[in-house]
Amino acid sequence: ETGVTQTPRHLVMGMTNKKSLKCEQHLGHNAMYWYKQSAKKPLELMFVYSLEERVENNSVPSRFSPECPNSSHLFLHLHTLQPEDSALYLCASSQAEGTEAFFGQGTRLTVV
């Protein structure tokens, strides 16, 4: 499936590194999301963008910085992460906020 693509699929980074996750959707959707999924926990919504405007920042630490340059692309910039930030980071898009979302394959992040 190529509806929502994320890169990289796997990332190992040190606590002092800076890296970025990329998401691209080819579905013509207007809303894009970043979710975090840790082991044994439900998906946690991090950020919501609707028509390129950030409409929700769900109390996420500032070491995570989203960017949405256009309705098809979404980035998550990472810096000075902690080991507890290791998780699967999922990007999703939907036609509008709150409608069914389609997910990318995720980036499995390990912070060492």
Place this chain on the structure above:
Amino acid sequence: RKEVEQDPGPFNVPEGATVAFNCTYSNSASQSFFWYRQDCRKEPKLLMSVYSSGNEDGRFTAQLNRASQYISLLIRDSKLSDSATYLCVVNPADRGSTLGRLYFGRGTQLTVWP
């Protein structure tokens, strides 16, 4: 109280069995409901939307009970390939606007054995 509550399971059933999952939601004004499926180490994928009148897709039947605020998913004639985690997803009416967001349950794990 959590927005969406699910029994985490695990449910272990033999092939051919019928299995049902329930999910409860806290916001009575919730507008739309979905079931997603997530395989191990993969992304969630939309299984089906849940409509007020109930809906069926092959071996899968979803029902909504607004009065009791629960959603169910019934899987008939289970296959080995049905083994996955099933996520209940709810869009409550946004308290501040007409727009919504999706709340995910913790997921119910299903294993179908031969």
